[in-house]
Structures are given as C-alpha cells and as structure tokens.
Amino acid sequence: MDLSQFEADNSVSCRLTSPIPETCKTEDCCLGIDEAGRGPVLGPMVYGICFCPVSRKEQLKELKVADSKTLREDQRESLFLKLDEAKNFVGWALQILSPNTISTSMLQRTKYNLNALSHDAAIGLVQYALDSGVQLKEVFVDTVGPAAKYQETLSKRFPGVEVTVRPKADSLFPIVSAASICAKTWTRTTALDTRTVSFYPKTKSWLLRHLDPVFGYPQFVRFSWSTAQTLLESKAVPVHWDDDEEDGDKAAARQNNTSMLSYFSRGDSSGSNTHTHRFFTERKLQNLSSL
Amino acid sequence: MPMSCYSSVTTVRLDAIKDAETPRVHSLPCEIEHDGPAEVSAYFSATAKERKHEKTVSFRGRGLKGQEVSCPKGYTGLILQEVHKPSSDQEDGVLKVSSVFNKFTYWNLDTPPSSDDGIVMAMSWPQVANAIHAPLED
Numbered sequence: 561m562d563l564s565q566f567e568a569d570n571s572v573s574c575r576l577t578s579p580i581p582e583t584c585k586t587e588d589c590c591l592g593i594d595e596a597g598r599g600p601v602l603g604p605m606v607y608g609i610c611f612c613p614v615s616r617k618e619q620l621k622e623l624k625v626a627d628s629k630t631l632r633e634d635q636r637e638s639l640f641l642k643l644d645e646a647k648n649f650v651g652w653a654l655q656i657l658s659p660n661t662i663s664t665s666m667l668q669r670t671k672y673n674l675n676a677l678s679h680d681a682a683i684g685l686v687q688y689a690l691d692s693g694v695q696l697k698e699v700f701v702d703t704v705g706p707a708a709k710y711q712e713t714l715s716k717r718f719p720g721v722e723v724t725v726r727p728k729a730d731s732l733f734p735i736v737s738a739a740s741i742c743a744k745t746w747t748r749t750t751a752l753d754t755r756t757v758s759f760y761p762k763t764k765s766w767l768l769r770h771l772d773p774v775f776g777y778p779q780f781v782r783f784s785w786s787t788a789q790t791l792l793e794s795k796a797v798p799v800h801w802d803d804d805e806e807d808g809d810k811a812a813a814r815q816n817n818t819s820m821l822s823y824f825s826r827g828d829s830s831g832s833n834t835h836t837h838r839f840f841t842e843r844k845l846q847n848l849s850s851l
Numbered sequence: 852m853p854m855s856c857y858s859s860v861t862t863v864r865l866d867a868i869k870d871a872e873t874p875r876v877h878s879l880p881c882e883i884e885h886d887g888p889a890e891v892s893a894y895f896s897a898t899a900k901e902r903k904h905e906k907t908v909s910f911r912g913r914g915l916k917g918q919e920v921s922c923p924k925g926y927t928g929l930i931l932q933e934v935h936k937p938s939s940d941q942e943d944g945v946l947k948v949s950s951v952f953n954k955f956t957y958w959n960l961d962t963p964p965s966s967d968d969g970i971v972m973a974m975s976w977p978q979v980a981n982a983i984h985a986p987l988e989d
Contacts, residue, residue: 571898571909660898664914669961774885775894776911783912792911797885799911801960843973 571660571779573681576746577653578644580692584651587613590698591689592735593682596743598674598704601763601785605662607655607681608743610735611694616649617734625737640745643738652742653688655681659782666784669803675705683717690718698722700736702729763787773797859937861944868929868948876928876955878920878970879910899956905963906956918964921954923977928952 591611598605612620623642631639643650657677665672682701690696699718703710703725711725726732730740767777768791776783776792783789840846875896899908899917906917922928932949957964957971964971 571900660909660912663912664909667913772890772894774883774889778894779898779909781912783909788912797883799884800882801913802880803960842969843976844969845973845976 571658573658573661574656575653575685575688576656577688578647578651580651580694581612581647581649583613583616583649584611585693585695587615587695588697589695590614590617590700590735591686591694591696592700592702592729592733592737592739593685594702594730594736594740594743595678595682596740597747598678601767601782601787602659602780604659604747605657605678606743606747607657607678607685608652608739608741608746609654609682609685609689610643610650610652610738610742611689611696612646612650612735614697619646620650620734620738623738625734625741630731631741636741636745639741643741650738651689651694652739653685654742654746655685656746657681658779660779663779663781663783679710679713683714686714686718686721696721699724700729700733701725702736702740703727767791768795771795859941859943861946863931864934864945864947868951871948872950873952874950876930876950876952877917878955878957880915880958880960881910881913906958908958910958914961915958916961916963917956917958918971919954920957920964920971920974922952923974926977928955 589611590613591609593607593609596606596608597603623639623646625639625643643652662674662677665677666674686696686699696718699714699721701710701714701723704727707725707727711723714723714725715721724733729736731737764787767781767788770777771791773796776796777788781788783792836846875891877891877895895908895910899906901907906919908915908917928951929948930950930952931946933944934947935943935945937944957968959968966972
C-alpha cells in the first residue's frame with residue numbers, strides 16, 4: 561500500500577483507496593463505515609469504508625470478519641489481507657485525519673468540533689464511493705454519538721440510499737466489521753510509520769516529560785485534547801491569542817500595559833498622552849522614546 | 852547611537868552588525884510570554900509547509916497561514932539584546948545588535964495575510980514619511 565502521500569505531508573488529511581471492483585459498479589452494493597483512534601491524545605484518527613455487492617454479504621461473513629475489538633492485532637492484520645485478497649468484490653477507502661488536522665480544525669476561530677469533523681469525513685468517503693460509480697443502496701454506520709440525528713443527516717444527504725446508524729454496528733453488520741478492520745489496521749500502521757509513539761499507555765507521563773515550554777508538543781499530539789491543554793496551561797509558558805476568552809480586566813491590562821495609576825503619574829514630558837493617529841495605531845507603529 | 856531617556860543614556864552598539872546572525876524571523880499572531888531561546892527549527896520551521904504559494908504551519912495546535920514580508924527598501928531589521936541591564940533609571944543601558952534581517956514571515960491565525968494587515972501596511976511608512984517630509988516644490 562502506498563503511504564507516500566501521507567508520509568510526504570503527515571500534517572494534513574489524506575485518503576487511501578483500494579481499486580473499485582467492477583461488480584460494485586453494476587450491482588447494488590452495501591457499505592459500512594467505522595472509525596478508529598477517536599480517543600487517544602496522540603496519533604491520527606482514521607475513518608474507514610468497506611463496500612461489496614449486497615448479494616455477496618454472505619461471502620463476507622465467510623471471511624470471518626468480526627467486531628474488530630474482539631480481535632487481536634495480528635488477527636486483524638491477517639483479516640485485512642484477506643479483505644484485500646477479495647478485491648474482485650470488496651473495495652475499501654480510508655480517510656486519515658492527522659493529529660495536526662484534528663488540532664487545527666478544533667482550535668479554529670470558528671469552532672469545528674470532533675463530531676462535525678468525523679461526520680464530514682464519513683460523508684466525504686460515501687461521496688467518494690458514489691463518485692467512483694459504486695451502486696450504493698445500503699449504508700451502515702457505527703457511531704458513538706446520538707444515532708437518530710446522524711441517521712437523519714446522512715439520509716437527507718444521500719437520497720436513494722438506505723442509511724442505518726447504530727451504536728456497536730461493527731458487531732452487528734459484517735460490512736461494518738470489515739470497515740472497522742481497515743480503519744484499525746491503518747491507525748496503527750500510520751502511527752508507526754510516522755515514527756510517532758506506537759504505544760498509548762503511559763501517555764500522560766510521556767506528555768509530561770516531552771513538553772517544550774514554548775512550542776508544547778510535536779505535531780502528532782492533539783493539542784485540542786483536554787489532557788494536552790491542561791498540561792500546557794500548567795507547565796508551558798502562557799500564550800495569548802486575540803480570540804481568547806479571558807478575564808476582561810486581565811486582558812485589558814495586558815493589551816494596554818497601562819494601569820489606572822499611570823494617569824496620576826507625571827508621565828513623559830513630551831506628552832505621551834497625546835492621541836496617536838489611527839494611521840499609526842492601525843499599523844502598530846509607535847514612537848520610541850526609551851528602550 | 853545613544854538615545855536619551857530621562858537622565859540615563861541607552862547605547863546601541865552597532866559594531867556587532869557585521870558579526871550578527873541572519874536568522875529566519877517569524878512574526879506570530881499571538882503573545883508568547885517568553886523572552887529567550889526557543890527550539891524554532893525543530894518544532895516550527897521543520898513543520899512549515901509551502902504549497903502553491905501558501906505557507907502553512909501550526910503553533911500550539913492552531914493553524915497559521917503566512918506570507919513573506921520584506922523590510923522597507925533601504926531599511927534593515929535589527930534584533931537587539933541587552934548587554935548591560937541598568938539597575939536603576941539613572942544608570943546607562945547598553946544594547947547590542949544580535950541579529951539582522953531583511954525579510955520575515957508574517958503569520959496570521961486561520962486566514963492568509965492580506966495587504967490590510969497592520970504589519971504589512973506598516974512597511975509602507977518610510978515611503979509615506981519621505982513624502983511628507985520632502986521639501987515642497989513649487
């Protein structure tokens with residue numbers, strides 16, 4: 561599998577796809593969606609879809625795909641290889657959201673939350689399948705959030721496709737188990753290949769030990785996670801942005817660097833209190849009288 | 852280049868200019884409560900990307916978009932370092948030039964820098980100043 565696109569720039573979001581089986585372009589198909597790597601503060605989050613003709617669902621069962629959580633890592637990998645071998649009727653695609661994409665999206669000026677981010681990734685993948693000519697009739701989605709609303713959104717977005725959103729769908733529908741296997745295999749692979757931390761336990765102590773006072777962390781850390789934010793707030797140097805919601809007085813004091821008392825002091829003899837023209841304030845230009 | 856401030860004098864030693872470093876300078880859209888060395892190349896420069904003339908990077912998980920800004924023609928940017936910190940306002944201070952730069956990267960939060968941004972506009976001040984201080988011609 562070609563990971564070069566992701567390796568060239570692992571700070572973005574990237575899509576990996578299998579070839580589209582010919583039968584998927586002529587026969588009615590079902591498609592499963594699952595995600596992996598939602599929780600951890602480190603590493604990418606992967607969205608996976610897997611699709612095959614409705615008539616061959618049983619054959620998928622024969623591959624013994626099961627809820628990927630009940631599988632060991634090596635079992636999962638061999639199942640992924642089996643899925644890849646069944647490429648004459650099974651297709652898959654993955655959307656890898658890098659930790660940097662997750663951080664910068666969630667920390668945008670206009671907040672873009674993780675649910676919206678993952679829903680958009682799922683929608684993008686379904687659209688990709690449709691655009692590639694897959695005759696989609698049924699879509700099964702695993703979700704951790706409220707299922708009904710998500711199902712409604714997806715049904716509206718893809719008219720003519722029967723959408724089923726269900727918690728734990730990966731243990732109910734083989735096509736979702738297959739998607740889950742693809743996604744889980746690749747969270748590990750991409751995390752390892754980018755030489756990030758491949759083990760998730762002891763994350764907190766790792767984060768504590770590797771904190772840079774100015775920059776915080778390398779880009780494989782999800783800065784938007786509360787674990788990271790709490791550590792940054794307590795251990796790193798403070799950083800202030802113009803859209804911070806901070807205490808009014810404190811922010812004002814910091815921005816103007818003037819206290820009330822300064823109005824009573826004698827001040828500069830040249831009269832620094834004379835009003836500076838907007839031309840200068842807009843350009844952040846100041847007279848320099850002392851260094 | 853002495854500069855008077857009350858009764859003390861601040862001297863800027865320009866002799867160090869020829870030995871000064873010429874680092875890549877970045878202007879960030881936030882206030883960092885830190886004054887001193889930082890691992891800029893490892894954490895920042897190395898992760899900056901340029902695609903189709905758009906520079907992107909992230910700082911503390913926030914996405915920045917950047918643009919190269921040149922110093923006004925005939926001007927050089929200086930980074931000064933305090934050599935001697937006056938212990939009272941009666942005492943003189945000495946600054947030396949630690950680095951010089953002729954261009955820097957200006958970064959904005961989320962949106963690409965534009966010609967309406969303060970720093971970009973500020974670069975035209977010397978030209979405006981020249982014009983308004985030039986003798987009037989009849």
